[in-house]
Amino acid sequence: KKSSLPGKLIDCRSSRPEEAELYIVEGQSAGGTAIAGRDSRNQAVLFLKGKVLNTESLTASKAMDNQEINDLVMAIGSGIGSDFDIQKLRYHRIILLMDADSDGNHISTLLLGFFFRHMREIIRAGKLFIALPPLFRIDVGKEKHYAQDDAQKEEILASLPANRKAEVYRFKGLKKKKKEKLKETALDPKTRNLMRVAFYA
Known part of the structure; x- marks a missing residue:
């Protein structure tokens, strides 16, 4: 339900999960640029403002005590832990878009750990991606x-x-990029580079 979605989520117009994408970005500045450069028809943006917890050793309920994790779970729509239902997934592409520096890599690692620990089926279904904007x-x-x-x-x-x-x-960092450059390097399906997160035996 749209009424229960977090305020840091700028949703897309489409209500069809199979064509909808969710970009998860670090900070309000990068979030604002992504919002300006996205295709509002099918691209949603969630910007994380606070610290993302290391959730590897946490239960689902403890992980949800963190505001950023709570916002993420609410935006994705599928629930978490025993309540997880992939049929309720609101986006069939969930894309981590972070700066290619140590801070961005750290946040990406924490988020990947969260998905692996608490939303593993999203990875199994091939719905999780990392954006690789070129330098x-x-x-x-x-x-x-x-x-x-x-x-x-x-x-x-x-x-x-x-x-x-x-x-x-x-190219500059996400916060300093103009919307046209961010669209060209990370948002436009014709020119962006996405890496699908997957399990390997």
Whole structure:
């Protein structure tokens, strides 16, 4: 029910879970940019403001005492622990979008631990993703190439013909990105790079 959704969730217009996506972002600044750059038809944004707990050793009820975890569970809609029901999932893509720095990696790790411990079926169903916004864009004429790090950037540059001129653009962190750049690198299905979280035997 929409009335019970957390205030930090900016929902999408679509009520069809199979086409809806939930972006989980760190902080209100990054959340505001994601909200401005998203496709409001099917992309929702939940921004986390406070500290995310390490829930590995916590029961479901104890995990829910944390405001950020509570907001996350309410937004996803499927419940938690013995109340979990994947049929009530409100989004068929849940996407972690964090900065590629130590803080962002720490928050992603805590959230992955939460899903593994308390919402494992979401991972089993292939609904959890990590956004991998590139660090660089290399423009060669009208062609655009994206690199996740310095090594990939150098690899792309080395592969170009000697007579092709390349312009290298380094992207800023999520909080400093303009909405057009965030859309290009993390939100637009045509240009974004998502990694599905999965179990391996």
